[in-house]
Amino acid sequence: MGIIEKIKQIEEEMARTQKNKATEYHLGLLKGKLARYRQQLIAEESASSGGGGGQGFEVAKRGLRVCLIGYPSVGKSSLLGQITETKAAVAHYAFTTLTSVPGVLRHNGAEIQVVDLPGIIYGASQGKGRGRQVVSTARTADLILMVLDATKSTHQRESLEKELESVGIRLNKEKPNISFKKKETGGVKITFTSPPQGALNEKSIKMLLKDYRIHNADVLVRDEKCTIDDFIDILNDSHCNYIKCLYAYNKIDAVSLEEVDRLAREPNTVVISCEQQLGLDDLVDEIWYQLNISRVYTKKRGVKPDFSDPLVVRNNSTVQDLCSSIHRDFAQKFKYALVWGSSAKHSPQKCGLTHKVHDEDVITLFTK
C-alpha cells in the first residue's frame, strides 16, 4: 500500500472513531501515524523534485520574505500591484503555468520580498500536484499574508488553515515547550515540570515513542497545557514550521459596514480594498510590525556607512544571522565585527557572531 492510501485509511479511521476519554489514546496514536506518513510524503516529493522547489518555484530569498496565500481571484495580484514595485499583471493562473512572482515592498528604508503563491494550495497534504511546491515555498516565509475575499464565507480561511496545518505549518503558534532528546541507550525518561492537564501523559508519550520506534530518549514537558498534538509536532520537528500569519480581507468595498467592522475586530486581521485603495497603508504598517524588523547598515573600512541599502533581519538577530542573510557561507569566513549603535557598549564595539544587533546599528564585518 502506498503512503497516500495509508494516509487516507488513517483519516477514515479517525473520522469513524468517536472522540471521548476511552478513545483518546487510540486517536493520539492515529494522529502520530498520520503526521509520520505526511512527513514521508513530503520528503519523497522533495527528493523526486531535486530538493523542493520545482519548476518556476525557486525564488531566491533575500532578506525577509512575506508569502501571499489565498484562493484564486481573491485579489492577490491586485494587492501585489498596489504594495510592491512589481506591477504583476492581473492574470489568471492556469493549472499548468505555475510561476511565483516576487515583488519588492519598500518601507522605512528597507526592502521586503513579497512572493505571490498561486492559489492552488488545496489538496497539498494529500500529495496532489503542485500544491506541495506552493507549500514548500510557504515554509520559507517570515510572515504569511493570507488574502481572503470579504464577500465569501469563512470556509476559505478555515480550509486554507487546515491545509497548512496538515503539512506542518503552524500559524501564530509558539513551538511547544517540550524538550526531546534521542539517546543511544538508557530507555525512555519522561519528566513533567507540573502535572499534565490533558491526555499528554506518560502513557501516551510512551505509546507514541513506541510507534515511532524510539526506545531511548529524554522527554521534558515544561508546560502543563501541552497536548498530544504538540508532542507529535516535536517528534516531527524538522517538518514543522511556526510562522506568523496576518489575515487580509480584501474587497471590503463590496460588503456592508457592519461586516467590515466585524472582520476588522478579528485577531491579526486587516481589512482592505485594493480597488478603492483602502487600508493599504495600515496593512503595510502591520506587516512591518509583525515582521519585527531591524535594519543594519554595513560600512566598509574608511568609508561612510551606506544608509540607502540596509540589511534587513528580525529583531533579536545576531551577527551570525546577519552573515547568513548576506550569504549562506559567509559566517565561516567571519573573523570579527565592529558595531556602532545602541547594541554596542562603546562605539565601535568589537563583537563576535553571537552579538545581538539592534535596529539602525552600523556594522563593519571583517573576514579571515
Ligand SMILES: Nc1nc2c(ncn2[C@@H]2O[C@H](COP(=O)(O)OP(=O)(O)OP(=O)(O)O)[C@@H](O)[C@H]2O)c(=O)[nH]1
Ligand atoms: N470589488 C473588488 N474587487 C476586487 C478588489 N481587488 C481585486 N478585485 C477583483 O477581483 C478579481 C481578481 O483579482 P486578482 O488580483 O486577479 O486576484 P488573484 O487572487 O491574484 O487571482 P489569481 O491570479 O486567480 O490567483 C479581479 O476581477 C479584480 O478586479 C477589491 O478590492 N474590490
